[in-house]
Amino acid sequence: MQEKIGNVTLDYEYYPGEDLYSDGPVEEELLEIAKNYQEKELNQLIYERNSWPVLYHFSHIRQNILEWLPITKEQKVLEIGSGCGPITGVLARKAKSVTCIDLSKMRSTINAYRNRECDNVKIMVGNFQDVESSLTEKYDYITLIGVFEYGESYIQSENPYVDFLKIISRHLKPDGKIILAIENRLGLKYWAGCTEDHFGTLFEGIQGYPKTKGVKTFSRKEFNGILEKAGNLKADWYYPYPDYKFPMTIHSDRHLPASGELHMRDYNFDRLRLDLFQESQVYNTLLSNDLYPQFANSFLLVIGKEQPQTAPVYVKFSNERDQKLSIYTEISEAADGQLTVKKVPSQKKAAAHVRNLGTICEELTGMYKEEEIEVNRCRIKGDCAQLEYLTGITLEDKLDHLLEEGRTEELEKLFFSYIQKVKNIHEKKPFEKTPEFVRVFGNVNLRSDLKCTEISNIDFVPANIILSENKVSVIDYEWTFTFPVPSQFLVYRMIFYYLELNDKRGILKERDFYEKAGILPEDIEVYVEMEHNFQQYILGEHTAMRNMYAQISPGRVEVEDYYREKKQESLEMLQIFWDNGKSFNEADSVRYLFRNGKIQTEFELPENTTMLRLDPGEMSKGLKIVKLTWEDESQVKFHTDGCEVSSGEFYFGGDDPQIIVDFVPENRKSIKIEMEILDRKTTEKKFWKVYAEQKRAMEQMSQELAQKKALVDQVEGSKAWKVYRAIKRV
Numbered sequence: 001m002q003e004k005i006g007n008v009t010l011d012y013e014y015y016p017g018e019d020l021y022s023d024g025p026v027e028e029e030l031l032e033i034a035k036n037y038q039e040k041e042l043n044q045l046i047y048e049r050n051s052w053p054v055l056y057h058f059s060h061i062r063q064n065i066l067e068w069l070p071i072t073k074e075q076k077v078l079e080i081g082s083g084c085g086p087i088t089g090v091l092a093r094k095a096k097s098v099t100c101i102d103l104s105k106m107r108s109t110i111n112a113y114r115n116r117e118c119d120n121v122k123i124m125v126g127n128f129q130d131v132e133s134s135l136t137e138k139y140d141y142i143t144l145i146g147v148f149e150y151g152e153s154y155i156q157s158e159n160p161y162v163d164f165l166k167i168i169s170r171h172l173k174p175d176g177k178i179i180l181a182i183e184n185r186l187g188l189k190y191w192a193g194c195t196e197d198h199f200g201t202l203f204e205g206i207q208g209y210p211k212t213k214g215v216k217t218f219s220r221k222e223f224n225g226i227l228e229k230a231g232n233l234k235a236d237w238y239y240p241y242p243d244y245k246f247p248m249t250i251h252s253d254r255h256l257p258a259s260g261e262l263h264m265r266d267y268n269f270d271r272l273r274l275d276l277f278q279e280s281q282v283y284n285t286l287l288s289n290d291l292y293p294q295f296a297n298s299f300l301l302v303i304g305k306e307q308p309q310t311a312p313v314y315v316k317f318s319n320e321r322d323q324k325l326s327i328y329t330e331i332s333e334a335a336d337g338q339l340t341v342k343k344v345p346s347q348k349k350a351a352a353h354v355r356n357l358g359t360i361c362e363e364l365t366g367m368y369k370e371e372e373i374e375v376n377r378c379r380i381k382g383d384c385a386q387l388e389y390l391t392g393i394t395l396e397d398k399l400d401h402l403l404e405e406g407r408t409e410e411l412e413k414l415f416f417s418y419i420q421k422v423k424n425i426h427e428k429k430p431f432e433k434t435p436e437f438v439r440v441f442g443n444v445n446l447r448s449d450l451k452c453t454e455i456s457n458i459d460f461v462p463a464n465i466i467l468s469e470n471k472v473s474v475i476d477y478e479w480t481f482t483f484p485v486p487s488q489f490l491v492y493r494m495i496f497y498y499l500e501l502n503d504k505r506g507i508l509k510e511r512d513f514y515e516k517a518g519i520l521p522e523d524i525e526v527y528v529e530m531e532h533n534f535q536q537y538i539l540g541e542h543t544a545m546r547n548m549y550a551q552i553s554p555g556r557v558e559v560e561d562y563y564r565e566k567k568q569e570s571l572e573m574l575q576i577f578w579d580n581g582k583s584f585n586e587a588d589s590v591r592y593l594f595r596n597g598k599i600q601t602e603f604e605l606p607e608n609t610t611m612l613r614l615d616p617g618e619m620s621k622g623l624k625i626v627k628l629t630w631e632d633e634s635q636v637k638f639h640t641d642g643c644e645v646s647s648g649e650f651y652f653g654g655d656d657p658q659i660i661v662d663f664v665p666e667n668r669k670s671i672k673i674e675m676e677i678l679d680r681k682t683t684e685k686k687f688w689k690v691y692a693e694q695k696r697a698m699e700q701m702s703q704e705l706a707q708k709k710a711l712v713d714q715v716e717g718s719k720a721w722k723v724y725r726a727i728k729r730v
Contacts, residue, residue: 001013001015005109005112005113005116006112006113006115006116006117006118007116007117007118007119007121008111008112008115008116008118008121008122008123009121009122009123010108010109010112010123010125011122011123011124011125012105012125012126013124013126013134014124014125014126014127014130014131014134015105015125015126016126016127019103019104019105019106019107020103020104021103021104022104022106023053026051026053027106027107027110029051029053029054030053030054030057030058030084030110031106031109031110031113033045033054033058034084034085034109034110034111034113034114035113039060039089039114040323042058042059042060043059043060043542043543044541044543045058046058046059046543046548047543047548050548050551050552051552052269052270052552055269055545055548055552056086056245056269056270057083057084057086057110058084058086059086059246059545060319061246061247061248061317061319061320061545062086062087062245062246063086063087063089063090064240064246064247064248064250064315064317064319064328065087065145065181065240065244065245065247065250065300066087066090066091066094066143066145066179067090067317067328067346068250068312068315068328068330068344069094069141069179070310070311070312071091071094071095071140071141072094072095072096073094073095073096074096075095075096075140075141076095076096076097076098076099076137076139076140076141077091077095077097077098077099077139077140077141077142077143078098078099078101078135078139078141078142078143078171079091079098079099079100079101079142079143079145080101080128080142080143080144080147080168081101081102081128081144081145081146081147081150082100082101082102082107082108082111082123083102083104083107083111084107084110084111084114085100085110085111085112085114085115087143087145088100088111088114088115088118088121089114089115089118091143092115092118092120092121093118095120095140095141096120097120097121097122098118098120098121098122099122099124099135099137099139100121100122100123100124101123101124101126101128101131101132102123102124102125103125103126103127103128104125105125108123108125111123127154128154128155129154129155129156129167132167132171135171137171138171138172138173138176139171139172139173139176140173140175140176140177141176141177141178141179142168142171142172142176142177142178142179143178143179143180144168144178144179144180144181144182145179145180145181145244146181146182146244146245148161148164148180148182149182149183149198149215149216149217150214150215151164151216152213152214152215152216153214153215155167159229161216161218161226162226162229162230163230165178165226165227165230165231165233165303166230166231169230169231169233169305172304172305174305175304175306176304177302177303177304177308178233178301178302178303178304179300179301179302179303180299180300180301180303181240181244181298181299181300181301182217182218182244182298182299183197183205183217183243183244183297183298183299184217184218184219184220184295184296184297184298184299185205185206185216185217185218185219185222186205186206186219186220186294186295187205187243187295187296187297187298188279188282188283188286188295188296188297189242189243189279189297190203190205190206191206191276191295192274192275192276192277192279192282193273193274193275193276193556193557193559194268194271194273194274195271195272195273197217197270198212198215199212199215200271202274205217219294220237220293220294220299221294223235223299223301227303231305233303233304233305234303234304234305234306234307234308235301235302235303235304235308236252236253236301236302236303236307236308236309236310237252237253237293237299237300237301238250238251238252238299238300238301238302239251239252239256239292239293239296239297239298239299239300240297240298240299240300241257241262241264241296241297241298242264242267242297243267243297243298244298244299244300245298246267246545247298247300247317248264248316248317248320249261249314249315249316249317250300250314250315250316251296251314252312252313252314253293254313254314254333255313255314255331256287256292256293257283257287257292258287258397259284259287259288260280260284260502262279262280262283263280265279265280265556266546266549266553268553268554268556269545269548269549269552269553270553271554272554272555272556272557273556273557274556274557274559275556275557275558275559275560276559309335311332311333311334312330312331312332312333313331313332313333313339314330314331315328315329315330315331316328316329316330317346318346319346319347320539320542320544320545320546321538321539321540321542322537322538322539322540322541322542323347323349323350323540323542324347324349324350324352324353324540325350325353325538325540326345326346326347326349326350327343327344327345327346327350327353327354327478328343328344328346329341329342329343329344330342330344331389338389339389340386340387340388340389341376341386341387341388341389342384342385342386342387343357343384343385343387343478344383344384345383345384351383354380354383354384354385355380355383355385357378357380357385357387357477357478358378358379358380358385360378360455360457360477360480361375361376361377361378361477363455363480363482364455364457364474364477364480367425367453367455368425368474370424370425371421371424371425372471372472373421373472373473373474374471374472374473374474375473375474375477376388376390376466376473376474376475376476376477387475390466390468390473390475391466391468392466392467392468392469392473393466393467393468394462394463394464394465394466394467395414395418395462395463395465395466395467396461396462396463396465396498398414398467399411399414399415399462399498400504400505402414403504403505403507403508408507408508408511411508412508412511412513415462415494415498415513416516416517418462418465418494419491419494419495419517422460422487422490422491422494423487423491425453426451426452426453426456426487426490427451427452427453427487428451428452428453428454429451429452429453429484430449430450430451430452431446431450431451431452431484431485431486431487432484433446434483434484436481436482436483437481437483437484437485439537440481440533440534440537441485441530441533441534441537442529442530442533444526444529444530444533445526446486446526447523450486450487450488451486451487452484452485452486452487453484453487454482454483454484455480455481455482456480456481456483456484456485456490457474457477457479457480457490458479458480458481458485458489458490458493458534459476459477459478459479459480459493460474460477460490460493460494461493461494461497461498462494462497462498463497463498464476464477488517488518488519488523488527489527489530491517491518491519492514492517492519492523492524492527493527493531495513495514495517495519496527496531499513572593572594572597572617572677573591573592573593573594573617574591574592574594574599574601574614574615574616574617574673574675575589575590575591575592575614575615576589576590576591576592576603576612576613576614576615577589577612577613577614577615578605578606578609578611578612579609579610579611579612579613580606580607580608580609580610581608581610584611584613588606590603594616594617594675594677597676597677598674598675598676598677599673599674599675599676600627600673600674601672601673602631602670602671602672602673603670603671603673604669604670605664605668605669605670605671609664609668610663610664611660611661611662611663611664612660612661612664612671613658613659613660613661614638614658614659614660614661614673615656615657615658615659616657616659616675616677617657617677621651621652621653621657621680621683621684622649622650622651622652622677622678622679622680622682622683622684623642623649623650623652623657623675623676623677623678624648624649624650624675624676624677624678625648625650625659625674625675626648626674626675626676627672627673627674628659628671628672628673628674629671629672630665630668630670630671630672631668631669631670631671631672633672636661636671637661637662637663638659638660638661638662639659639660639662640652640657640658640659640660641654641657641658642657643687643690643691645683645686645687645689645690646686649678649683649686651683651684651686651687653687
């Protein structure tokens, strides 16, 4: 039995008659969207619906995982677990034909409606093992995107994951490849407080799935074992970031991330997460210790019977933009090991933007000559821009090395030498606003003494300047405008994008880079507005995922804040120690919580108690002892390491206030305690008042003592005193 939805064929020959898995009523909403909205309308719809399922199934970012693969119109693809079709569209656009397999009729229907204009898509509905037995073709690519972890459900055998790959391999052409995307069981995000993707529980995967079954992800070592058992399959390893679902960069073993590159925080759109530590800093530690591949959040494997030779080694997506500016950048490796950079339009509308890089390259080459700066050479090939891959160290890294070595004077001198180069290049004439400037940067209120040139590369920032032994080169000059922009704004961006985006550079703020560059606080306000308008120009009508985080995500629990809060609570406790011959120790103590800053209790004295110590919390700098009596209401004699600032009110200068009861009378059974934590500032003021009074009293006593001593000296020096001393000796 078959059905046609648009140009897409659905085959139900192996459909069991009912969907064996479903996400429930939300799938009706997904079907309604697939029927009634075109692909270009989905971004706005996602923004309006504020729904995780809608984002997950319809975001164009899902396609990034395969967008970069060199699939051609001569090749056939088998997509296993096609679901609602978030990946099917990009495969159909690139390949000759796409055969989909999915167990759910509802999801396959959503897929068909979403991709109904594609005439090269066929969807086979049913269990993989049943459908697979009928496949007669060999495929160039077989994709398993977020599917392999369900191998136990697909394959009924003792080794389902190994057998899954064995079965799939039978349907590959000799040089065919399996594309497998999956979470890393040991991904850093799980250590940092994200829940396990499939079960929503903390630490389930990194603990080895002790409480769950039916779905499994694997570490890199475990995966290598599976590949070997499945027929000694070979893999090219890639690492999508932040994960394979919404990848914005894809690294490989041949091009790992640079220090400081991995800094995204807001990607937990589906579930609440803990923030146990700063992932970016831990990533830097892992990278410096060659451990990143073991702890990447996700894996993307290109698997073949022979070692795959995949040309791209790195991909960065810049498609959270207006369609006319939407691109991705890839670095590819040729057979001889030579690396090249290519910028590719993600949308047809962006082709002109990419082709314009050739013209920009020529213009900047002439401009930068006077400062002996070269431009990364660009060659336009079709709609793509091919650029040379430059080696060396970025100015940003050079500055960071100087910072780490404490050579801040040298850092500042080097940084400002490049700021001066920008001024030399871009201060050729007085600046005047043009309509093009206003369109991109807004009609901002700028100073009248600014200067400019006719062409402005506003991305001349330390990260885009490569230093090699013999030359200085500018890379990534995408944001170059053929209209004047104030040179001072370029200088502002140089400082901002170095100084403000990494906490370790915060120490440099005291060196007043902005002021030294002639940028006043009122200038900064204007440049912040210009930057905002520029970023909005890049987005156009597109809403980036990061701007939906607050509406869709349940958010994060900042564990450091929670810890500080709980620590404060724990500090606001009264701990009572008793000494019955063993001296004071933690074992012989009990704690009582201050509630709303107050405590009232009666403590039963353990047998043979001779002394007591009351610790009213480390941070209780101000404390009022309302009551401290034995059970018969007689007063307890005590001393403290605090200062009594008024009746019953004490101020403790240290962080460990103590109240000592040196002697417990015989036969005492309990001690009654009533205390109140006082406002620290108020109590501190009282202390300084008492201190001042006592100081004045001491000074007065010292003065009186000095006067009396002077009088004594005067008397002892008199003749009468000398006669008296002589008489006394006789």
